Amino acid sequence: MQLSSNNFFTPLINILYPKVCHHCGDSFSDGLSNILCRSCFDSIPVFEDPLCDHCGLPLPARAFEDAEQLRCRECGDKPYFLDQVRALGTYGGALRIIHHVFKFEGMESLKEEISDKLVEATPAFFLKQVEALVPVPLSPVRKRERGYNPSELLAIEVSRRTGIPVQFSLDKIKSTVPQMSLTREERFKNPKGAYQVKRDEMVPAKVLLIDDVFTTGSTLEECARVLKKSGAQWVGALVFGRTARY
Secondary structure (H helix, E strand, O other): OOOOHHHHHHHHHHHHOOEEOOOOOOEEOOEEOOOEEHHHHHOOOOOOOOEOOOOOOEOOOOOOOOOOOOOOOOOOOOOOOOOEEEEEEEOOHHHHHHHHHHHHOOOHHHHHHHHHHHHHHOOHHHHHOOOEEEEOOOOHHHHHHHOOOHHHHHHHHHHHHHOOOEOOOEEEOOOOOOHHHOOHHHHHHOOOOOEEEOOOOOOOOEEEEEEEEEOOOHHHHHHHHHHHHOOOOEEEEEEEEEOOOO
8 A cells, every 4th residue: 555645744743743732731633623632622511401592501400490481680581683592602711712713713624523513512403493594794894804704604514414504694784893892882782783684685484693602692683683674583593602791
């Protein structure tokens, strides 16, 4: 059997320049690129039911057994356009590391690993009712700068694993300040009027927004608002990470 030069030099390269996990600090050979070892990625804590319907954060077990609506104290019983959220886990630790390099450092190839984990952790009943996956769009300028939209990549990969079609129903028509640079109050106001449904777009009755991280939920809430204005009856969201409370 003839070995390629890549196969020949790979063990030597791993010895001279070992991959070091950015989370646990151990060297590794099996993992996600040269960023995270397989053990740290596989052990990312995943949210388990019961969850707040609106924001996706875990609720105390059996604390809401007789409640008609599962809501955390902060979300309360206020009316929202966004009907339900599922997140893989808390935005921290290994999840935050892998998200950062995926979104900000051009490692778009990680979309497959992230989507596998996201779909695996999402209950079948939550996806069963969905008619279309709608990624949260970037502004044209931001998409050109980054070269890709992480939410679009995740939506396409989730579609491949579930069979739910992707529908690019939304446009971002107003540039907004990056949410991470704003206060809580500013984040709620920032996305107002920034999104619209494309002209002549037929919006299905049950739509699932796809985004990378849920912080205050203001972006997803605004997207849900314009989708419902265009005919959607139920709008949920599936995200990779959920930030902790302020």
